Amino acid sequence: AEKAERIAFVRAKRIAAEKAEAERIAAEKAEAERIAAEKAEGLPAANSDDRLDMKFGAFDLPGMDVSLGSASADPYLRIIVGEKRLFDGKNKTVKSNNKNPVFPDISIPRAKFPQALNDDLEIKIEVMDWDRWTADDPIGYVKATVGQLKEAGKTQAKLKITIYEAAKQHLLTSKDKSEYENAKLQVLVCRNPSEQTEAERIAAEKAEADRIA
Numbered sequence: 001a002e003k004a005e006r007i008a009f010v011r012a013k014r015i016a017a018e019k020a021e022a023e024r025i026a027a028e029k030a031e032a033e034r035i036a037a038e039k040a041e042g043l044p045a046a047n048s049d050d051r052l053d054m055k056f057g058a059f060d061l062p063g064m065d066v067s068l069g070s071a072s073a074d075p076y077l078r079i080i081v082g083e084k085r086l087f088d089g090k091n092k093t094v095k096s097n098n099k100n101p102v103f104p105d106i107s108i109p110r111a112k113f114p115q116a117l118n119d120d121l122e123i124k125i126e127v128m129d130w131d132r133w134t135a136d137d138p139i140g141y142v143k144a145t146v147g148q149l150k151e152a153g154k155t156q157a158k159l160k161i162t163i164y165e166a167a168k169q170h171l172l173t174s175k176d177k178s179e180y181e182n183a184k185l186q187v188l189v190c191r192n193p194s195e196q197t198e199a200e201r202i203a204a205e206k207a208e209a210d211r212i213a
Contacts, residue, residue: 012135013131013135014133015135016135017134017136020135024088027085049192049194050109050192050193050194051108051110051192052107052108052117052146052191053106053190053192054105054149054187054189055102055103055104055105055188055189055190056185056187056188057102057186058101058186059184059186060183060184061073061075061099061100061101061127061139061161061180062139062168062175062179062183063099063179064129064137064139071179072098074094074097074129074131075094075098075099075101075103075127075129075130075139076089076092076094076103076127076128076130077089077103077106077126077128078125078128079124080125081113081114081115081121082114082115084114086108086112086113087106087108089103089106090130090136092104094130102188110192117146117192118146119150120146120147122143123145123146123149124141124142124143125142126138126140127139127140127141129167137167138166139161139164139167139183140164140167140183141161141162142160142161142162142185144159149190150191153187153188153191156188158186158187159185159186160183160184160185161185163180163181
């Protein structure tokens with residue numbers, strides 16, 4: 001019975017992985033078609049500085065893969081707004097066997113956001129565990145507004161990760177709370193390069209006043 005359960009589990013993960021890959025390819029195709037359509041219509045190019053730049057680290061992620069008696073994780077990030085996935089880090093560097101990773105830089109142009117990119121926009125940062133042969137496992141997530149992430153980035157604050165129920169389980173047993181309750185996401189950077197900081201605005205105004213004088 002246990003063997004049958006394992007086979008069914010692996011089969012279900014493989015089907016989920018194939019579905020996720022098909023969705024990713026469809027999303028990339030749709031984005032490429034949108035960009036091509038804009039070029040064909042002669043729309044002006046977007047400001048390359050008008051984007052959201054982010055960088056994250058994580059601490060105390062739960063182990064998702066057990067090998068030789070020890071649990072490890074191969075984490076990467078997804079960025080989601082509403083129902084739209086704006087970034088999928090699976091195609092970036094995956095931090096193998098690392099429960100305390102620093103993830104690659106993330107840069108998302110304003111044009112990709114389905115809603116207005118402002119400080120009130122809520123973003124979901126989802127932590128995933130990469131698997132070679134089966135579907136990747138969701139570990140947990142953080143939800144925060146762009147404004148909250150910008151503020152957190154100023155001090156490189158750590159935000160608590162909400163762990164999915166499935167990530168609290170081993171294949172046949174529950175994990176001890178100590179394995180996941182301290183998991184946190186550290187905001188290293190969150191900024192829009194096109195927006196002036198208060199200091200930059202004051203300096204620009206002073207330079208303009210000096211020029212006029």
